[in-house]
Amino acid sequence: MPLLEVENLTVTLATNRGPGDAVRNVAFALDRGETLGLVGESGCGKSITALALMSLLPERARIAGSIRLDGRELTTLGEDQLCGLRGDRMAMIFQEPMTSLNPVQTIGRQVAEPLILHKGMTRAAARERALDLLDRVGLPNPAARLDQFPHQLSGGQRQRVMIAMALACDPDLLIADEPTTALDVTIQGQILDLILDLVEERGMALLLISHDLGVIAETTQRMMVMYGGSVVEAGPTAEVFARMAHPYTRGLFAARPKLGPATETPLATIAGVVPELADLPPGCPFANRCPLMIPPCNDGLPPPLPMGPDHISRCIRARELVASA
Numbered sequence: 342m343p344l345l346e347v348e349n350l351t352v353t354l355a356t357n358r359g360p361g362d363a364v365r366n367v368a369f370a371l372d373r374g375e376t377l378g379l380v381g382e383s384g385c386g387k388s389i390t391a392l393a394l395m396s397l398l399p400e401r402a403r404i405a406g407s408i409r410l411d412g413r414e415l416t417t418l419g420e421d422q423l424c425g426l427r428g429d430r431m432a433m434i435f436q437e438p439m440t441s442l443n444p445v446q447t448i449g450r451q452v453a454e455p456l457i458l459h460k461g462m463t464r465a466a467a468r469e470r471a472l473d474l475l476d477r478v479g480l481p482n483p484a485a486r487l488d489q490f491p492h493q494l495s496g497g498q499r500q501r502v503m504i505a506m507a508l509a510c511d512p513d514l515l516i517a518d519e520p521t522t523a524l525d526v527t528i529q530g531q532i533l534d535l536i537l538d539l540v541e542e543r544g545m546a547l548l549l550i551s552h553d554l555g556v557i558a559e560t561t562q563r564m565m566v567m568y569g570g571s572v573v574e575a576g577p578t579a580e581v582f583a584r585m586a587h588p589y590t591r592g593l594f595a596a597r598p599k600l601g602p603a604t605e606t607p608l609a610t611i612a613g614v615v616p617e618l619a620d621l622p623p624g625c626p627f628a629n630r631c632p633l634m635i636p637p638c639n640d641g642l643p644p645p646l647p648m649g650p651d652h653i654s655r656c657i658r659a660r661e662l663v664a665s666a
């Protein structure tokens with residue numbers, strides 16, 4: 342049995358223009374020791390998917406489908422039981438550490454808290470363990486940091502503290518939602534390497550969310566490409582990059598920023614914008630921006646077509662697309 346099994350996950354949010362599905366029919370499984378990437382443009386539903394897994398959805402969100410952790414259904418658990426799991430069996434690293442750290446509590450206390458709460462440690466033992474964790478995540482001078490406050494640390498240091506907190510109880514599942522977006526490029530690489538080392542060291546499952554295809558290519562074994570709330574392509578990362586089978590994946594790839602000397606060619610972009618939730622079309626969500634669109638694309642959400650071992654695409658022209666390039 343996989344550690345995490347998601348089936349037919351749909352999340353409907355209340356927007357000021359009526360209800361809209363931020364996540365549509367998402368399904369995947371994730372095992373211990375596995376790394377899975379989730380990539381897509383802003384607004385495609387990545388964070389809502391992560392929040393659904395953690396049962397931290399916004400008020401008035403409706404959830405349908407199934408999320409099982411070690412065979413246990415999470416969508417029907419009460420808040421008490423969920424609190425017992427969050428921070429213990431599953432933990433999340435958020436995009437902006439400043440908004441997730443408590444500004445008026447010391448670093449030491451915040452890292453120790455899950456240990457006291459979930460592991461029943463004494464304050465002294467938890468403080469000792471917090472020191473080990475801060476050391477492990479590479480925070481310089483960890484002993485002195487225990488009694489400091491978040492504003493006394495740099496962005497990269499705060500993100501290391503968030504990672505220490507997420508890892509405190511040795512979770513089985515770690516969700517990292519754009520863990521490096523707020524950081525500069527050199528620090529980004531260090532933090533990603535740290536997360537990967539820790540995932541390997543502890544045999545956790547990692548769901549890594551990023552809008553950056555390069556990050557996904559370098560850090561994950563399998564990947565899902567999301568658009569308009571649905572997973573439009575998924576598969577082993579190397580296989581997806583070798584045979585991109587959805588026009589949206591190809592668009593993202595063509596639009597990725599490249600390193601190296603500036604050239605005369607302007608950066609390619611995908612024309613058009615991500616649809617608003619209340620305006621999602623009944624057919625393929627990407628149809629109105631897609632260079633390959635044909636009338637049947639508007640008939641309904643395309644089913645997942647098998648493209649290779651464990652590789653699917655929700656594009657009715659996927660076979661032609663792969664054959665043509």
Ligand SMILES: Nc1ncnc2c1ncn2[C@@H]1O[C@H](COP(=O)(O)OP(=O)(O)OP(=O)(O)O)[C@@H](O)[C@H]1O
Pocket residue numbers: 354355356363381382383384385386387388389390399552617618
């Ligand atoms: N609390 C909310 N109420 C209503 N709509 C919301 C809420 N939070 C997010 N949304 C909408 O849900 C959709 C998916 O949002 P989500 O935050 O999951 O995107 P994302 O892929 O994480 O984007 P980003 O890359 O910008 O973080 C968007 O259309 C967004 O506007």
Ligand SMILES: [Mg+2]
Pocket residue numbers: 387388389518
């Ligand atoms: Mg997000």
